Amino acid sequence: MVNALVVSVHPRTDSLTAAAxxxxxxxxxxxxxxxxxxxxxxxxxxxLLSEDEHRRHRDPPETKPQIADHVALVRACEMLVLVYPTxxxxxxxxxxxWFERVWVNGVAAEVHDDxxxxxxxxxxxxxxxxxxxxxSPKWINAIEGEAGKRFAKRxxxxxxxxxxxxxxxxxxGVDRSTHERRARFLDRVSRRFARIA
Numbered sequence: 001m002v003n004a005l006v007v008s009v010h011p012r013t014d015s016l017t018a019a020a021x022x023x024x025x026x027x028x029x030x031x032x033x034x035x036x037x038x039x040x041x042x043x044x045x046x047x048l049l050s051e052d053e054h055r056r057h058r059d060p061p062e063t064k065p066q067i068a069d070h071v072a073l074v075r076a077c078e079m080l081v082l083v084y085p086t087x088x089x090x091x092x093x094x095x096x097x098w099f100e101r102v103w104v105n106g107v108a109a110e111v112h113d114d115x116x117x118x119x120x121x122x123x124x125x126x127x128x129x130x131x132x133x134x135x136s137p138k139w140i141n142a143i144e145g146e147a148g149k150r151f152a153k154r155x156x157x158x159x160x161x162x163x164x165x166x167x168x169x170x171x172x173g174v175d176r177s178t179h180e181r182r183a184r185f186l187d188r189v190s191r192r193f194a195r196i197a
Contacts, residue, residue: 002034002126003034004028004035004081006038007082007083008021008040009092009094010084016133016185016186020185020186021131023193024131025037027189027193028081028193040095040098045097048097058105064104074122075122079128080128080156081128081130081131082128082131082152086135091151109122109158120162122159126160128160128167129169129193130149130168133171137172
């Protein structure tokens with residue numbers, strides 16, 4: 001059993017993203033994992049990095065009480081699950097803002113003044129699972145470079161356990177999909193999480 005943190009990002013509770021999140025949560029709970037949900041829209045998370053936060057970017061996270069709850073959850077989890085729609089080829093601004101405000105110096109990595117590369121601090125995270133939808137077909141995303149996939153498999157891995165596994169569960173062409181294809185995607189989410197769990 002692992003401690004899983006699920007970060008969900010969609011403004012609508014009746015979305016396919018919300019349905020996929022519920023499938024992931026159900027499978028993780030059925031596997032008897034400890035599961036915590038952060039629904040960024042539901043909690044009214046502010047993704048804007050303020051001028052003051054930017055000035056104090058290298059200050060210790062303990063001096064930033066506005067992100068303390070999220071920092072504690074990220075530091076405690078062993079599995080990070082991100083559930084979001086891909087908009088304009090990447091993560092929604094809400095999720096990007098969450099990373100910019102929460103995964104700061106002293107949380108995600110330790111930035112060194114002597115020019116050495118940052119040292120990863122979230123070595124507790126041993127698995128990242130991304131569940132996302134794309135309005136366009138896969139070939140368009142491939143041409144665009146699949147920024148979301150690269151972010152998960154490369155950028156995030158620089159801050160987590162070096163043996164971290166990344167699972168990518170994507171539904172392409174959702175804008176023109178049928179009810180049957182959406183149902184199959186949700187079943188795939190359930191199956192993949194059952195295997196992961």
